[in-house]
Amino acid sequence: MDEHSDAGSGLLVSMHIAQKIKPFLWYDDQAEEAVAHYVSVFDDSRVVEVMHYDEAGPGETGTVMTVEFELAGQRFVALNGGPQFTFTEAVSFSVDCADQEEVDRLWERLSEGGEEGPCGWLKDKFGLSWQITPRRLIELLGDPDRAAAKRVMQAMMGMGKIDIQELENAYRG
Numbered sequence: 001m002d003e004h005s006d007a008g009s010g011l012l013v014s015m016h017i018a019q020k021i022k023p024f025l026w027y028d029d030q031a032e033e034a035v036a037h038y039v040s041v042f043d044d045s046r047v048v049e050v051m052h053y054d055e056a057g058p059g060e061t062g063t064v065m066t067v068e069f070e071l072a073g074q075r076f077v078a079l080n081g082g083p084q085f086t087f088t089e090a091v092s093f094s095v096d097c098a099d100q101e102e103v104d105r106l107w108e109r110l111s112e113g114g115e116e117g118p119c120g121w122l123k124d125k126f127g128l129s130w131q132i133t134p135r136r137l138i139e140l141l142g143d144p145d146r147a148a149a150k151r152v153m154q155a156m157m158g159m160g161k162i163d164i165q166e167l168e169n170a171y172r173g
Contacts, residue, residue, distance in 0.1 A: 025077065025087075031066065042071045050066070110122055116161070119162075
């Protein structure tokens with residue numbers, strides 16, 4: 001946390017709470033569009049700051065360079081960096097979902113225009129990979145009954161979007 005002393009009063013005024021590690025996402029030129037989409041999908045989300053390229057470049061003067069934003073309280077930075085780099089499945093964001101309703105809502109919104117994958121994974125329309133993971137899946141996979149946990153894993157391996165009821169059915173055998 002950055003703190004500044006109010007001269008003469010002895011009060012400490014908190015100006016900014018820094019997040020030590022922020023995911024930095026490289027887009028060709030869709031950073032602003034991607035951030036607007038993500039902020040519309042997740043609760044407790046907002047754009048924090050938009051910075052523009054100036055005459056120093058390398059982007060065109062006045063165009064968006066970076067967008068700092070929060071999703072569910074987690075800070076990120078999106079960069080319009082050009083086409084040199086693209087997203088791969090080697091990095092993904094795992095979203096903890098409380099129930100099937102949340103899984104369904106996030107799956108629908110994030111896969112829109114993108115590509116559905118196996119085992120709760122999807123790529124959004126910007127190419128970023130997400131894992132839409134119900135809490136119950138993690139609980140069932142960690143169950144001390146290893147035979148039941150194995151059935152849950154096998155059921156999950158056959159799914160695209162995770163279906164909690166199907167996981168429960170597999171757990172019960």
